[in-house]
Every structure is written in C-alpha cells, then in structure tokens.
Amino acid sequence: MSTIHDLLQKMTLKEKISITSGFDTWRLKGFESLGIPKITVCDGPHGLRHQEEGQDHLGINESNPSTCFPPACLSAASFDEDLLFEMGQAIGFEALSQNVQVVLGPGVNIKRNPLCGRNFEYFSEDPVLAGKMAAGWIKGVQSMGVGTSLKHFALNSQELNRMKSDSITDEKAKFDIYLKAFEIPLKTAGPMTVMGSYNLVDGIYASENKWLIEEVLRNKFGFQGLLMTDWGAMNDKISSLMAGLDLEMPGSSGYFDEELEEAIKDGRLKEAYLDQAVIRILQLITTVTEERQKALASVGPLVKSSVDIEKHHGLAKKIAMESMILLKNDRKTLPVSENTDRAIYLVGALAKYPRYQGAGSSHINPYKVTSLLESLEKEALKMQYFEGYSLGSDEILDETEELIQTLKKDDVVIIAAGLPDSYESEGFDRKHMRLPENQNALIRSIGAKSDHVVVVLFGGSPVELPWLDNISSLLHAYLPGQAGGEAVTDLLLGRHNPSGKLPETYPLQYEDHITSPYYGKDPYLAPYLEGIYVGYRYFDKANRRVQFPFGHGLSYTTFSFSRLSINRSTIDFNEDKAVEVRFYVKNIGERAGKEVCQLYLARKGSPSYRVDKALKAFCKIKLEPGEEKEILMVLHEDEFKEYDLNQKKEVLYGGEYILYVGSSSQELPLSASLEIKSSVLDTFEAPAFYMDVKGAPEPEQFETLIGRKLPVMGPSKPFTVNHTLEEMKDVPQMKYLIRKLEGVLRKASGATSDNDDAYRVMHAMFMQTPIKRLSLVAPDKMPKHLGETLVHVANGRFLKGLQSALKRKSTIDHP
Incomplete structure (x- = not known):
C-alpha cells in the first residue's frame, strides 16, 4: 500500500468524504483502485459477534459461532489483569481466524447506579479497577495483531433515552472518576481506536464535543488513534470533524455526504479537518493490515475452524472460576462433599436455562453452553432436580410443594436464582433492584426448612437479598459465559477455591443508593448530583451500612495480613520516584487458595470535597497452606494527584495521607501514615453536602458546585428528525x-x-x-x-x- 500521504493526495474530495463513514454495518470502506482494503470490525467485548451477511447492529440476525467468555461484570471480579490478557489474547486469535481487524471493546463506563441496563458490559464502580482490567484485555487482543476500541467515551451511565440525555457533572468527578477509567488504559495499553458515546456531555453531543475530544482525549490523554462514533451516534458531522472525530459508523448511505461537500466548498468546513480524519482512518487500515500479516506469519494461516473450541471453552471456565464470588458461607455448607450422605436438591429454572450473558449488541452466539443442571448431573451425586419457578411469570411451580414437604434440616439445597433476560439489557434500565417475587418466596420457604441452603446468583447487577438470613451460603456467578455451569460445579464441590471479589458495592436496598431519588427520573437531563461519591466512596463517607462492601469475597481458606512498611514516612516527589509499600500475606487455613490484596489511599485534613479513601493498587496471589509471601506495591506521584476545582487541573496536595491494606474496602487490618511534601493546599469551599455527605444532594447545591444553572430540558415542537x-x-x-x-x-x-x-x-x-x-x-x-x-x-x-x-x-x- 502507498504511503498515507500519497494516498491522501490521490483521493478526490468525494472519496475522502465517503471514507469517513462505514461501507456497511461492520466494514470500513476500501478503494480497490487506490489499494485501500476494506477492514472489518465487530462487537465484543466478551467474544466476537461477527456477522458476515444479513448484517444488523441490533442483534436480529445470528452471528458466527465464537467463544462466549464471561462478560465484564464477572471478569472484573477476578481482580486479575493477567487473566484479562489471556481472555483478550483468545478473542484476538478468534478475530484473526474470522478475518476481523478490530474488536469493539472494552467498555469502561462507571457503574454509577445499579439499575443501568448495560452494567453487565462494564467492569466496576471504581475507575482504577475498570481501567486496569480494560488495559489487560486490550493488551491481550492487540498482541494478536487485532485492534480494539475503548468505549463509550464518555459519561454514559444510563440507557434511558441514551441518545438524547445530557450528562452533567463537576470537573473533579469527571477527572477523578469517569475519565480516569479511560485515562488508565489509554496511557498504559494504547488501544488503536476509541468509540464515542451516544449522550450529550454538558449540553454538547459527545461525538462533537471539542473540549472532550481535543482537550481531554487528544491533548491530555495523548490519544492519536482513530475516534469513531457508536452505531448511529452521529448528530452533526461538520461539528464532529471540527472537534476531532474521524469515523461515522455504520455506513449511512451517504446521509451527510452532500452537506459535507457543500460546507467545504463554501468555507464552513476547512478541508484540513477532513484530511486529518482521513489520515487517521488510513493509519488504522494500514496498521491493522500490517499487524495482521505479522500475526499470521507467527501463527500460520488461519480459518474459522482453526480455533481450538475446547481449549477456549476451558479458558472461559477458568476465568469464570477465578471470578465468581463467595459472598456468604455460614455453617461451612460449602464446599459440598462428593461423598456426602446428605440428600442434595438442585432447584431453579436458571439451573436448566442458564443466563450466561447480557442482551443487546454484545450478544455472542456461543460454540456451546453448559448449564448447572447438565454439569451436576455428570457427577456421582445423589441429587434431585426441581425447576421451582417460572422465568416468564411470577408462578411457583406445583412440584415445589412436594420438595418443601420432604425437606429435612440437614438436606443440602442448591438454588439457582437471578435476573431473567427481560430484567436487564442494553436499551433500557431496570425498574427496580428486586428479583422476581416468585424466586424470593421460594428461597424463603426452602430456607425455613433446611439449614444448608446454597443460593447461586446469576445476573449482571446487584439485587436486593431479603432472604439472606434464611440461607447458609451465597455464591455470586454474575453472568458466567458459556462454561458457567461447569465453573459453578467445580466451586460448589471444592475442586476450585473461590477467589473473586465484588467489583461494586451491594447496598441493603435500592433506596440506600445515593442516586436512587433522581437516577433515570428525567429522560433528557442526567445530573450527577452525587459528584465524586460513587459506589463505596459514598457509603464510606456517609458511614452507611451495606450488604456487602466493594472488594468483598470469601474463600475456603483463611488469609492473614501483617508487617506493613513503606520506604519513607515523608515523600518529596521532586526527589523520590515512588512510594514503596511492603507487607506480608499468609495462608493460615488448610487449603490452597488465592487472595486479592487491596491498597487504598486516604488524604487527611480538615473537611473538604474529597473521598474517605480510594483504591490505588491491587494484586492477586496464590498461597499454599502455611505459605507466606512478601508483597510489594508501588505508588507514583500520579496516584496521589486529584483534580482541584480552584486551579482547574490535577494537583498534588501536601499533608498527611494514610495507606490501608486488606482484603476489601471495609476489611483493612493494616495502615501506615506518610506525609507528602507539597505547597498546594485544598482550599476549595464546596457546598455543605459535598463536604460532609449528610442527607441527599440537592440541585441548588450542585449548581453552586458546577458554577451554573442546570438547563431546563424536555420535549419540543415542531418535531424534527432529532425527535424519537x-x-x-x-x-x-x-x-x-x-x-x-x-x-x-x-x-x-x-x-x-x-x-x-x-x-x-x-x-x-x-x-x-x-x-x-x-x-x-x-x-x-x-x-x-x-x-x-x-x-x-x-x-x-x-x-x-x-x-x-x-x-x-x-x-x-x-x-
């Protein structure tokens, strides 16, 4: 292929305009006469949704079979960047085999509220966890010569009216929380492309927001790759090109072409903006073409059948097992002995009809799926199965009464419960945080009869657990991918030791969540009234009790933390490169297991607009019984910086900081104090709520925080093509x-x-x-x-x- 500069010079104005929109749903345009090939993109991020014919964006038509790995809601719970690299590498191999050049993922939008319909596709409420998981996945995919697309940039936290809602928050929340999740993988993993979001940000569509694209993405985060729209997100193509966006997807039959040509000819749009977009598109086509050739030279010629289906199925199972979270285990009901004399009952429609992924554009057509029922029936267990409840109604099946009448206190009952497909999906948000009432009633009834009730919970987001005191054990499987049934089986039977940790806070009830009074109430305006107090950052500061804290997860063994030390008690980053944090972790139980070590940072001082503590580093380690390891975590200056609303930039505050180490955001047995040398002080006077987090955030205080009035938005007439x-x-x-x-x-x-x-x-x-x-x-x-x-x-x-x-x-x- 000719050099990019040569190609640009050869292209006509019409050709340059044309290449800035897709050829069809999943391919970029190519020009055979110029030696520019078409390239293919496809949805991810937990597998390939590659469609070759009868293409559509919304999932009407079947895609090629591929491995359905656990979605981000579960894989994030692994707290294991290397595991995400393995997943990415396998997806990259499948992309190579199907001649796909770019996989559209991962999604790093913050889980601001548990009802967001697309939460299953995102990693966490915490930007460090989300960013690092994404970085591992990106590195894995791109190691195979396949591009990625970090999405959805930015502040896309609800599905309600997602193409017209306006996300408004303060600058500190933007940079410390929402944009931080993008910054980490952009700077450490180098995704080839970024995908914009549907929503408006501060009154301007994300795809044409010059501040967001040019100042933040391009200049501050240093991204020089291709920026594309989400599918159908283009609003004003002239404004988008001027802001720094490059590619409109999918192909829209030239919807904007005539308008663009006229704008260039009459001077409203400088051709240089168009040329810059074309250059980035050609750079992407050139890069993925060359990287594909390098990868194929290494692994050999590939076709669809080159994928080792069983090997990738095994990896999907491994990721699921490493990620599932043991939330409760009273009476040591788990693991269940394969030689137990107790009667074992498996109950629940979800054991037979598994929910293993979310619905919408990321829906994978898996090579195969194993249910929990299918997996357990292969074991030498004396087990009976009862469907228990209907997934399509609130009915409790009649057969369940027979079970309840025969249950004894020592019987083991494994209940598969969770959210049906109809409860959560891309395109709409959940109406509440409850399970179907037939499931709640069934669990309570069984819990009243047996002392050994195990609930295996499926679903992409937190749910209320009104029966938690009635059961002995709770294993959270989220959406476990195609091998979920086998993974749950091995965990229940103790062949694998649970090591997952919650990537989000589980509130006692939805009303406890800070955003519950206003989230999703206005289809046009999405004010982030809570500011920086997202997830555990709110519950910590407000001192509110939760069902399960961020980072929580049990094991079949026990770990102890000890001997925390830091390299210096006073740090001057003009002289010191980093803070070195050392501590020891020991397995004091009787089984081998893995522990996730979590490091949190707290800035002390007089009341101010700051969080109590924030996750800064984590690692996962394996320990044999009695084994002890020294852990080293290193924090650099950037990890201490925060956005200052007075200075309008990230700064390093001087003063006392506390480092906390432990196994969850609320189990932190180790701490150490250090002083940071800096002349910068936190002098911003925030409204009362943002200082002490008492009560609920009010729009008037939020307006003071952001320095402007919230817009009044709503339906307007006459109708235009921008109406729904x-x-x-x-x-x-x-x-x-x-x-x-x-x-x-x-x-x-x-x-x-x-x-x-x-x-x-x-x-x-x-x-x-x-x-x-x-x-x-x-x-x-x-x-x-x-x-x-x-x-x-x-x-x-x-x-x-x-x-x-x-x-x-x-x-x-x-x-």
Whole structure:
C-alpha cells in the first residue's frame, strides 16, 4: 500500500468524504483502485459477534459461532489483569481466524447506579479497577495483531433515552472518576481506536464535543488513534470533524455526504479537518493490515475452524472460576462433599436455562453452553432436580410443594436464582433492584426448612437479598459465559477455591443508593448530583451500612495480613520516584487458595470535597497452606494527584495521607501514615453536602458546585428528525404508523409476542432512537425520505408527508 500521504493526495474530495463513514454495518470502506482494503470490525467485548451477511447492529440476525467468555461484570471480579490478557489474547486469535481487524471493546463506563441496563458490559464502580482490567484485555487482543476500541467515551451511565440525555457533572468527578477509567488504559495499553458515546456531555453531543475530544482525549490523554462514533451516534458531522472525530459508523448511505461537500466548498468546513480524519482512518487500515500479516506469519494461516473450541471453552471456565464470588458461607455448607450422605436438591429454572450473558449488541452466539443442571448431573451425586419457578411469570411451580414437604434440616439445597433476560439489557434500565417475587418466596420457604441452603446468583447487577438470613451460603456467578455451569460445579464441590471479589458495592436496598431519588427520573437531563461519591466512596463517607462492601469475597481458606512498611514516612516527589509499600500475606487455613490484596489511599485534613479513601493498587496471589509471601506495591506521584476545582487541573496536595491494606474496602487490618511534601493546599469551599455527605444532594447545591444553572430540558415542537418515536407516540396520527412499524420490527426479530425478550430489547432501542439515527443505523429499513415523511406526518403536514413519500426526497430543517 502507498504511503498515507500519497494516498491522501490521490483521493478526490468525494472519496475522502465517503471514507469517513462505514461501507456497511461492520466494514470500513476500501478503494480497490487506490489499494485501500476494506477492514472489518465487530462487537465484543466478551467474544466476537461477527456477522458476515444479513448484517444488523441490533442483534436480529445470528452471528458466527465464537467463544462466549464471561462478560465484564464477572471478569472484573477476578481482580486479575493477567487473566484479562489471556481472555483478550483468545478473542484476538478468534478475530484473526474470522478475518476481523478490530474488536469493539472494552467498555469502561462507571457503574454509577445499579439499575443501568448495560452494567453487565462494564467492569466496576471504581475507575482504577475498570481501567486496569480494560488495559489487560486490550493488551491481550492487540498482541494478536487485532485492534480494539475503548468505549463509550464518555459519561454514559444510563440507557434511558441514551441518545438524547445530557450528562452533567463537576470537573473533579469527571477527572477523578469517569475519565480516569479511560485515562488508565489509554496511557498504559494504547488501544488503536476509541468509540464515542451516544449522550450529550454538558449540553454538547459527545461525538462533537471539542473540549472532550481535543482537550481531554487528544491533548491530555495523548490519544492519536482513530475516534469513531457508536452505531448511529452521529448528530452533526461538520461539528464532529471540527472537534476531532474521524469515523461515522455504520455506513449511512451517504446521509451527510452532500452537506459535507457543500460546507467545504463554501468555507464552513476547512478541508484540513477532513484530511486529518482521513489520515487517521488510513493509519488504522494500514496498521491493522500490517499487524495482521505479522500475526499470521507467527501463527500460520488461519480459518474459522482453526480455533481450538475446547481449549477456549476451558479458558472461559477458568476465568469464570477465578471470578465468581463467595459472598456468604455460614455453617461451612460449602464446599459440598462428593461423598456426602446428605440428600442434595438442585432447584431453579436458571439451573436448566442458564443466563450466561447480557442482551443487546454484545450478544455472542456461543460454540456451546453448559448449564448447572447438565454439569451436576455428570457427577456421582445423589441429587434431585426441581425447576421451582417460572422465568416468564411470577408462578411457583406445583412440584415445589412436594420438595418443601420432604425437606429435612440437614438436606443440602442448591438454588439457582437471578435476573431473567427481560430484567436487564442494553436499551433500557431496570425498574427496580428486586428479583422476581416468585424466586424470593421460594428461597424463603426452602430456607425455613433446611439449614444448608446454597443460593447461586446469576445476573449482571446487584439485587436486593431479603432472604439472606434464611440461607447458609451465597455464591455470586454474575453472568458466567458459556462454561458457567461447569465453573459453578467445580466451586460448589471444592475442586476450585473461590477467589473473586465484588467489583461494586451491594447496598441493603435500592433506596440506600445515593442516586436512587433522581437516577433515570428525567429522560433528557442526567445530573450527577452525587459528584465524586460513587459506589463505596459514598457509603464510606456517609458511614452507611451495606450488604456487602466493594472488594468483598470469601474463600475456603483463611488469609492473614501483617508487617506493613513503606520506604519513607515523608515523600518529596521532586526527589523520590515512588512510594514503596511492603507487607506480608499468609495462608493460615488448610487449603490452597488465592487472595486479592487491596491498597487504598486516604488524604487527611480538615473537611473538604474529597473521598474517605480510594483504591490505588491491587494484586492477586496464590498461597499454599502455611505459605507466606512478601508483597510489594508501588505508588507514583500520579496516584496521589486529584483534580482541584480552584486551579482547574490535577494537583498534588501536601499533608498527611494514610495507606490501608486488606482484603476489601471495609476489611483493612493494616495502615501506615506518610506525609507528602507539597505547597498546594485544598482550599476549595464546596457546598455543605459535598463536604460532609449528610442527607441527599440537592440541585441548588450542585449548581453552586458546577458554577451554573442546570438547563431546563424536555420535549419540543415542531418535531424534527432529532425527535424519537417515543416522543411522537401520543400524536393521534402517529399511533397507527407506529403500530405498523412495530409489526415490521416484530417480524424482523422473529418474536411471537410483545413479551419476547429479544423484541423488548429491539423495541426499546427503536422507540428511543431519534429518527435521524434510525436512518443512519438502518438506511435500508428507515431511508432518509421515510424518516422525513414520519416527521411531516407527526407535525400534521400531511401533504408534505405524501410528497416526501412519493418523491423519496424532501428537505426539512435538521437542527
């Protein structure tokens, strides 16, 4: 291929404009005459969702089979960057085998609220954990010559009206929490691409936000790779190119091409902005083409069948086992002895019909799936199975009464419980934090009869546990991937020792969560009133009790922490390169096991807008019974820096700091004090809530914190292509048209009823996507003229609507 400069000089204006949008749903444009090949991208991040024909973004059509590894909600609980590297490497190999050049992942958006429908696809409420897990995954994928796409940049924490909601938070929360999760992998792993988010940030769409893209992503974080939109996220392509965005995805049949050409010719858009985008696109195509050739030279020619399916299935099982979390284990019910004389019962529809991944654009078509029932039936156990409850209704099955009547106190009952598919998905947020009531009632009834009830919990997000005192053991499997049944079996039977830790806080009830009064209440405005107090940072500062703290997880053995020391008690980073933290961990139990060592940092001093403590480092170690190891953790100056709202930059505050070491955010037996030499003091006077975190955050105090009034947002008229069908649905003349469109959607999804899980996902996305974006995502199903026809009809301009439908072209305002 010619040099990028030569290629740019050879391209016509139309060709340059054309290459800045995709060829179709999953491929970038190529120009054979110029020697520019098409390249393929596909969804991840816990496997490949690679579609070759009949392509779609929303998951209507089947993708090629691939390994379904545990999604981020579970793999984050491993606290193991090396394990994420292994996963990434395997996904990279499968991408090579399927001729995929870029895998669209990982997602590092912060779990701000437990109801976010896409939480299963994200790692954590903590930016250090999220960033480091992402970095491991990126390094693994790209080690195989395949690119990655860090997403969704930025402040995308809800699914409700995600293409029109405006995320607003203070600068300290942005840099200390939400952007930190991106900064870590950007600086340490070098993803080839970044994907923008759908939402607005401070009133400007993320895909055209010059401050976010140019000042933060390009200048502060040093990213010089390709920035693409999420699928259908383009709003104003002229503004996006000027802000530093490069690629619109998917192919939109030239929706913006004519407008761009006119803007360049009349001087509204300098051609240099277009050229910069084209250069980055050509750089990506060149890089992934060359890296693929290098990888193939190393591993040899590959085809789809080159993947060792069983080997990758084994890796999926390993990741699941290393990540599942033993939250409770009273009476030492677990592990269950394979030679026990006790009667064993397995209960729950989810044991037979496993939930192993989330729904939406990341949905993988796995090579195979093993259920818990299937796995346990292969064992030499005297076990009976009862389905117990319905996944499609609130029914408790009649057969369960027979079980409850025969149960004895010493019987072991393993209950598979969790969230059905219909409860959480991309495209909509959960309505509450509860399990289906039939499951809660069943667990309580069984818990009243047996002293040895084990609940295996499936789902992508925290749930309320009203029956926790009625059971002896709780194993959290989250969404465990295709080998989840085998992984749970080995943990229950003690063949593998649990070592996962919670990557998020489990509140006692949803109302305890700081964001519960306002999260998802306004479809247009998403004010982050809580500021920096996200997850454990809130519960710690407010001194509120939780069900299970961040970082919590039990083992079948016991570990002790001792002898914490630091290299200096006074640190001057002008002279000292780093703080070296040393301590010892010993396995004082009778089984080999792994422990996650966690290091937290607290800045002391008078009341200020700061958290009580924050995770700064972690590592996972394996210890044999009686074995002890010395652990070294190193903190550099950047780990001590915080954003200062007076100085508008990250600074190093001077004063006393405390280092805490332990096994969770609330189990920290070791501590040491040190002094940081710096003349910078924290003098920012925040409103009262942000100093002491008493009560609830109020909009007025938040406005004082951010220095401006919150905008008043809501539906507006007349309708434009930037409105959604959800906003138009109550207009009388639109009701019939929407019903017809729903029929087309139902047929396309293969659903037999409106309650079909796949249809509900599709319907939520369909109704909450602006008309313009529907035309970008599916120009064949919602061509530009049809979208404009719908807008005319919604506005009561029936003649214009008819003319648009007949002529297949029309001009209306695109504000």
